[in-house]
Ligand SMILES: Cc1cc2nc3c(=O)[nH]c(=O)nc-3n(C[C@H](O)[C@H](O)[C@H](O)COP(=O)(O)OP(=O)(O)OC[C@H]3O[C@@H](n4cnc5c(N)ncnc54)[C@H](O)[C@@H]3O)c2cc1C
């Protein structure tokens with residue numbers, strides 16, 4: 114087996130923002146190779162404080178429920194590795210959401226915006242059979258790069274505009290709107306276009322690219338927002 | 350102070366426990382059948398974002414091509430299940446799967462990958478006579494569950510998120526009256542009074558040291574059913590996927606490297622660099638079925654030819670790194686995250702507990718022996734027999750989820766809210782609160798680790814009488830220790846408390862798994878016995894049915910498989926299972 118050069122060992126200092134404490138709490142855990150932030154939290158839970166609150170489910174970057182901030186940056190705890198050179202990390206709940214306990218936040222603000230764009234398909238009456246859509250069609254070329262969002266909330270949390278204007282639809286909902294607006298199976302495109310062109314919609318975006326920089330699935334919400342401004346494939 | 354002093358009460362028509370493929374399809378169908386119904390979905394993890402349907406990579410089996418046929422899919426399913434399947438359930442699965450794909454595409458809003466001509470693309474998957482697996486890249490589960498989650502904004506059921514079902518509440522006449530729950534977020538109990546309860550919590554495969562599923566799946570639904578006296582079947586049948594990642598202590602251990610790698614020509618090597626499949630299945634080699642490959646790897650590891658971490662190696666780098674990166678981007682990324690690289694060299698893997706074929710006995714409409722109680726998805730038993738085909742799992746959860754929803758709508762209109770005995774409810778809550786109320790004792794984590802170790806070692810990929818007897822003893826000890834568990838407060842969002850509750854359910858289910866495994870003195874599908882290495886059709890075309898008696902002991906009976914839709918397997922088909 115190739116031995117990982119300089120596989121990190123030794124101790125890691127962990128500072129965690131707890132909801133009950135005024136300041137952060139400090140812990141120390143043993144490092145091991147390929148240790149993620151989720152592993153750090155599980156070690157703290159087992160070795161120091163079994164009551165620490167955090168959330169996870171799939172541990173393979175598919176459920177989108179373990180999002181938190183590490184050294185200020187929104188990440189998936191299960192995907193973020195403890196960097197080789199790090200001696201100390203700081204873990205805090207995601208910004209922009211009410212804290213339920215410790216690292217667990219209430220995602221309601223995210224879902225509230227998500228629900229405003231009518232996030233479900235409104236099938237056209239003629240849609241009796243699965244649609245025939247060629248993979249190289251203009252429609253799929255618009256849509257495909259914006260699929261596989263796991264609704265982790267990181268982009269919303271990192272968006273300066275969402276942070277200031279609680280009514281801004283935000284990067285994830287606008288991305289979902291773009292997908293549906295370009296989906297030829299859907300009948301509600303025009304209503305949705307009205308919502309995204311309204312005062313809480315795409316025009317609020319300042320193209321700061323906070324969302325794109327942070328998306329753990331490599332999506333580019335900023336690009337989707339630009340795209341949504343150009344209207345529907347079907348209308349062209 | 351006891352935590353049970355106060356509880357919230359919710360009245361609903363249909364309570365659906367679990368929000369994976371089965372749970373949310375049940376919501377959609379109950380609502381479509383009767384839009385006036387009050388529907389409540391109770392979910393231990395986030396709604397639509399917990400469970401394994403979300404984690405499906407490979408895809409969904411359904412007959413869509415005129416060149417394929419329902420009969421072919423049915424035969425493949427029985428063949429894969431080594432003829433232990435309940436044939437009516439398997440028939441229902443293959444018949445409904447195309448309808449559900451149709452519904453997912455035209456109503457729910459999923460969009461699966463297309464072939465060049467624009468029609469739904471279907472790919473090959475192990476154990477099937479036709480390329481019938483529908484998928485969306487290697488993230489099929491996200492497409493299905495995210496769109497089902499979106500549908501909840503249309504249907505608007507009452508969502509009790511971060512609320513775990515604890516135990517069923519029975520009326521005086523034995524029918525179901527609802528269930529007790531714990532609101533994980535605030536630590537308060539909730540009594541849900543329902544006309545119909547649908548159990549869809551997704552099985553119990555996490556009780557192994559190396560396991561693939563998401564965290565919540567600790568056998569809660571099956572344990573609830575068992576404690577309510579319901580019969581379960583095929584409990585000894587636990588599927589191991591052959592290539593789970595080994596990452597030492599990291600939680601990523603057990604996560605699946607997809608089956609397609611072996612299909613594409615990956616080699617499996619032991620620590621001496623030998624391609625050991627030459628010994629176990631010289632014809633099919635690494636492309637052999639899940640059960641055979643898992644068993645072969647396990648034998649190598651147990652014979653001392655495993656790696657230091659207790660695994661074997663998968664190597665596909667001979668295809669060239671560019672090719673591997675192109676065909677398996679997700680898998681390459683996953684291995685790079687842990688400091689190895691599938692594109693350029695071998696990666697350590699081990700069999701990993703994946704899916705529980707066993708579960709509650711249901712009819713094709715998801716009804717159980719208890720009036721008002723329905724079960725769907727991985728919590729039900731019988732669809733897959735002794736071994737599940739890749740691609741039939743998400744088909745099962747969505748097909749039977751739809752049926753449970755349809756049935757729930759009908760049953761809800763025939764039932765009132767039964768009277769319940771509050772003393773019963775309070776007793777259930779007191780038992781759940783015990784670890785928090787107990788002033789001192791032991792933490793649950795160590796006990797969970799012991800359970801996972803003993804299940805892995807003695808009731809895992811290959812079993813024998815002696816090991817199973819040892820497992821029964823250890824599980825009895827763990828049950829005694831569970832009574833000593835104490836967790837510190839607060840009650841709100843307390844993972845240690847939840848671990849104690851999980852452990853209780855895991856033990857209820859494990860107890861039955863080891864006992865049924867000890868009784869089945871043959872090797873069939875996922876159940877391999879080193880002391881009975883052959884499949885024995887003359888004796889064992891029977892399934893094991895277990896019930897828990899009032900005093901907590903387990904009663905097991907044998908029933909002959911009903912060949913209601915297919916002939917018995919011809920003797921030459923009963924090939925010798927390679928242990
Ligand atoms: C990694 C992985 C990959 C897979 N890939 C494939 C594949 O490619 N093709 C395929 O066909 N099958 C696959 N499967 C199998 C498939 O995922 C399952 O067969 C199926 O999704 C199970 O669906 P379900 O609805 O029964 O349960 P799940 O989708 O697992 O959902 C369970 C739900 O129950 C909730 N829950 C649990 N306990 C409680 C409780 N006490 N109270 C309330 N809620 C509770 C959970 O939060 C969750 O919402 C895979 C499984 C895994 C683990």
Ligand code: SF4
Nearest residue numbers: 262263265266268328
């Ligand atoms: S777009 Fe990316 S960052 Fe935003 S919610 Fe989806 S997956 Fe998360």
Ligand code: FES
Nearest residue numbers: 172176177179191
């Ligand atoms: S635990 Fe599912 S995304 Fe991290």
